[in-house]
Amino acid sequence: MEAYINGLSVISPQNTFNNSDFLSEPVVYTTNYLSCIEPSYKEYLNPTLARRMARIIKMGIAASNICMKDANVAMPDAIITGTALGCLEDTEKFLWAIIENEEQFLTPTSFIQSTHNTVSAQIALQLKCMNYNFTYVHKGFSFESALLDSLMTIAEGEAQNVLTGAHDEMTDKYYKVCDRIGYWKKENVSTFDLINSKTNGSIAGEGAAFFMLGAQKGENVYAKIRGLKTIYKPESAAEIEKHINQLLAEKGLTINDIDVVLYGINGDVQYDHVYYNLKDGLLKNSSATYFKHLCGEYQTASSFAMWIAAMILKTQNIPHAILIGENKRKPIKNVLIYNTFLNIDHSLLLLSAC
Amino acid sequence: MDALIDKLKGEIIEQLNLEDVKKEDINNDAPLFGDGLGLDSIDALELIVLLEKNYGIKVANPQDGKKIFQSIRTMAEYIQANQK
Numbered sequence: 238m239e240a241y242i243n244g245l246s247v248i249s250p251q252n253t254f255n256n257s258d259f260l261s262e263p264v265v266y267t268t269n270y271l272s273c274i275e276p277s278y279k280e281y282l283n284p285t286l287a288r289r290m291a292r293i294i295k296m297g298i299a300a301s302n303i304c305m306k307d308a309n310v311a312m313p314d315a316i317i318t319g320t321a322l323g324c325l326e327d328t329e330k331f332l333w334a335i336i337e338n339e340e341q342f343l344t345p346t347s348f349i350q351s352t353h354n355t356v357s358a359q360i361a362l363q364l365k366c367m368n369y370n371f372t373y374v375h376k377g378f379s380f381e382s383a384l385l386d387s388l389m390t391i392a393e394g395e396a397q398n399v400l401t402g403a404h405d406e407m408t409d410k411y412y413k414v415c416d417r418i419g420y421w422k423k424e425n426v427s428t429f430d431l432i433n434s435k436t437n438g439s440i441a442g443e444g445a446a447f448f449m450l451g452a453q454k455g456e457n458v459y460a461k462i463r464g465l466k467t468i469y470k471p472e473s474a475a476e477i478e479k480h481i482n483q484l485l486a487e488k489g490l491t492i493n494d495i496d497v498v499l500y501g502i503n504g505d506v507q508y509d510h511v512y513y514n515l516k517d518g519l520l521k522n523s524s525a526t527y528f529k530h531l532c533g534e535y536q537t538a539s540s541f542a543m544w545i546a547a548m549i550l551k552t553q554n555i556p557h558a559i560l561i562g563e564n565k566r567k568p569i570k571n572v573l574i575y576n577t578f579l580n581i582d583h584s585l586l587l588l589s590a591c
Numbered sequence: 592m593d594a595l596i597d598k599l600k601g602e603i604i605e606q607l608n609l610e611d612v613k614k615e616d617i618n619n620d621a622p623l624f625g626d627g628l629g630l631d632s633i634d635a636l637e638l639i640v641l642l643e644k645n646y647g648i649k650v651a652n653p654q655d656g657k658k659i660f661q662s663i664r665t666m667a668e669y670i671q672a673n674q675k
Contacts, residue, residue, distance in 0.1 A: 285629060288608045342644040344606070345636045 238388040240462050241591065243398070243455030244308025246300045247446035247544040248273050249532045254303060259548050260556040263531055265428045269421050269440040270412055271533035275299075283363075289346050290359070291326045293406040296445040297356035298363065301400060307457060308449035314396035315369040316357045317387045319379035319403045321536030323353030326408050356404055356445075369396070377578025379403060380446075380537040381467050381586075388462065391452045402447035403540035407533070412441050420534070422504070431504035431530040432561070439503035442533015446540035448547075459547035460572075460588045463488050468583040474514045477583065481519065481573070484585055495523045496566035497549060499542050499559075501576035502527040503534045508580040515575060516561070523573070525561040539576045539584055546572040550590045595667045603663075606641050607634050619664045627662075635660060642666075648673045 248254045250271035251264055264274065273296060278287055281299040290298070297318075305311065328351040334343055349355075354372035361370050369390065373382035380403035387401040415421060422438040431440060449455070450462070466484050471477050485491060498520050500512040516525050526549075532541040549555055549572055555564050574586040600614040607630065621627035624635070638660055642648045648670060650656060659669045 284611065288610055289633070338644070342640050344640050345633055349633070 238392040238464075240388055240391045240399070240450040240452065241454045242448050242459040242462065242547045242588075243451040244304045244306070244310065244449035244457060245447065245459060245544055245547055246303035246307060247444060247541055248275060248296045248300050249444040249446075249541055250274060250442060251531050253544065254300065256303075256307065256548070259552055259554065260531065260545075260558045263428065263556075263558040266440075267425055267427045269425055270407065271440060271442040272407065273443055273445070286363075289350065291324055291350060293324050293326065293404055293445065294350060294356055294359055296406070297402065297404045297447075298359055300404075300445045301360045301402060301447040304402075304447035304449055305400065308398070308451070308455055309457065310398045310449050310455075312364060312366060313368065313398050313400035313449070315371075315387070315390050315399045316360055316366060317369070317371050317373075317383045317390070317399060317401050318354075318357040319373045319375070319381070319383035319537055319540075320353055320356070320405055321374065321376050321379045322405050322411070323374065324351050324355045325406055325411055327351040327355075329408060329410050357402075360400070377536050377582025378467050378584065380540045381465060381584045384462070384465055384586075385467075387450050388465065391450060394452075397452045399450045400447060401450050402445065403537035404445035405443055405535045405537045407441050407443040407535065415441065426504060428530050432502060432527065434504035435506050437505060437507055439505045439529065439534040442529070442535045442538065444532050444535065444538070444541050446537075446544050448543065454591060458591045460550040461591050462586070463571075463589050464585075464587040466585040468585070470581055471583055474511070474518075477511070477515070478519050481515075481575075481585060484587060488587065490571065492519060493522060495520060495571050495573045496569045497524045497526055497546075497555065497572045499546055499572060499574045500525065500527045501529055501538065501542065503529040508577065511577055511580060511583075512575065520573070522565070524555065524564045524566050526555060526559040527561060528559055531558065534578075536578055538578075539574060539586065542574045542576060543586060543588070546574055546586070546588045550588060592667060592671065595670060596663055599663060599667055599670070602641060602645060603638070606637055617663055620662050623660050623662060623666075638666075642670070646670050646674050
């Protein structure tokens, strides 16, 4: 199962949404709560409709809109998204109103917009797109599940162009709940110090990313998705390495063919050893890069990684902001993304240059 | 009546998230739905909840809605006539 990335867009805590700049001047944060830099929505949304939309819905629609223009595709054959938290702000608003008003006076808007599939549904409504529309909600595998369905839909010939995306938002309440669980660092860490952090927890993030996946190479093609693997709670480093070798063998590649690895290093001393085992072991000959210091940790952060990988392959440039050490390889033909959410959901994604 | 109309405009702008609309932009007699403010059926539900929550008035007969929500003035008149 393979597909071309013919267009993309990501709204993130960096200036990324219109693809004109590839992390040349990264925004440096000194807090543990990263929020997205949002575009002016008036360019992408009807103001009458936008007034009811929560932030994540606007982010999702704007990102999908930019992505479709980038790919020059007016109507996708399918819309497939992944999200762990859905439209959290509206869910909180709705639940809070239930408590505050003692289960009376419930207003319809936040209820209607609180479902996990609101973003993909709103995109379809705006486009008047009656095609296959699905949203996957599988915590750290949400984006990967959407991607898998997209690749299968293309492989089976049911679609030529699939709009695939992921979106998750951070809210004050969710940040506090996760803080109590121990997801976030107790001390503030600056963006470029995160990689050297030796304490528990990471920094919170969010984002909305969309990709136009095609069966055929488009005029603005970025990269080709070659393979995807998800691993639930691997028992050992050896098991992870086995999966990497399997994925590469299936594609007729070896470890030496991987030019760049994009790691989900997030500064959490409890789990970062997973990445370092690979970086200093099996994948030591590849250029090492990382991304979560720029977007923060969230369940669908691998979608931000896929944006970076596709941009690397198209521009043949690795921004200094993501490089660990030196770039060892040129030209860049193959990029492997390795990501884990809380050392539970692990995923491998292989992209190649076109 | 003028004070109630002014208060109602503020509540509607807040409840319906009419970001770019100011109180003075809303004509007291202009239609709320279709032309004028351009509200829709979801807004109608929001207005029904607003009446109940803020003024303790239940719109028992949905058929009355068309008359009540014709304009800001008709809403204010309905509130004045029915508020306990």
